[in-house]
Amino acid sequence: MDKLLYTAVSGASRTLEAQAIRANNLANANTAGFRADLERVQHHQLDGVGQPTRVLAQTQSAGTSLSSGAMMATGRDLDVAIQGEGWFTVQVDDGEAYTRAGGFTLTDDGLLQLDGRLVMGIDGPLQLPEYRELEISKDGSVSVMPAEGGLTEEIGQLKLVNPDSALMSKASDGLMRFDGGVAAPQDEEVATVSGFLEGSNVQAIDELLASMNLGRQFEVQIKLMKSAETLAQAGNRLVRGS
Known part of the structure; x- marks a missing residue:
């Protein structure tokens, strides 16, 4: 018994x-x-x-x-989705973490953030000046037209990575991390599309x-x-x- x-x-x-x-x-x-x-x-x-x-x-x-989720058109400049494989990079207390969510917002200082975490560019956290127009290209390059007008200028590039998924695990905060806290390198093959969000899978x-x-x-x-x-x-x- x-x-x-x-x-x-x-x-x-x-x-x-x-x-x-x-x-x-x-x-x-x-x-x-x-x-x-x-x-x-x-x-x-x-x-x-x-x-x-x-x-x-x-x-x-x-x-x-x-597996990928469905693409949802939003038309919002700061909404970005990854086409195919790859991850956005955000800053966390112990280094970097990775996510497919792309509903970015701006802090009062113009820093790009996602759910309160800074979004990483290839040279560190991305900070945007006051702008009239914003464009995020397929390779993650961020370009703005200054608030006073003039020529569009590139101010940074999103850090897009595509590491071996077998080396990653999902933490309790929902973000993906490398076991051991290793940072993934930039992958130039990762493509994004602006004005879209990827839904849940x-x-x-x-x-x-x-x-x-x-x-x-x-x-x-x-x-x-x-x-x-x-x-x-x-x-x-x-x-x-x-």
Whole structure:
């Protein structure tokens, strides 16, 4: 009975963790640039007397789906999307991090930012002067026409990277990082398009169906726990009766 109960508890715990991942994905179905989390489970075989017996589910750190999201036209100058593979670079406390979100804003000092983090250019954080017109070209070059008019001038270039995804992992803040904090080099092959945002790659229907299936699995595990309790009570009665 203890083995049955332990197995059921292990399964229920894994199911709850998987439900949390699915719930987070659904909550970010409309978050620009969001990359869906993937549950990862490894089987763990327990050795019994004579032959291996039980196989339990052991949850691993969540993976990340790197498929592209749908392009959404906004017409806003500071909205930028990456076409194909690649990442924008933002400044974080421990160096650099990478994202597909491109809904940039400006600070009062003209610094380009994303969700409160400075957006990195190839020479450091990008700072824009007061301008009348703004253009972000395909290679990430940022050009402005001064507020007083005149010729358009290039003031910097977005740092666009495309490292090996196997060397990156998603942190709790939703940004991608290298394991060990290594900074990725600029990749001239990464292309951007201005006036667009890339949507989340979450497939809402698939996530909802997966959540429903996980709910059913959890109910099965609870029933197994109750069965283990019933068997234990029956065994105790037999022992007392003897």
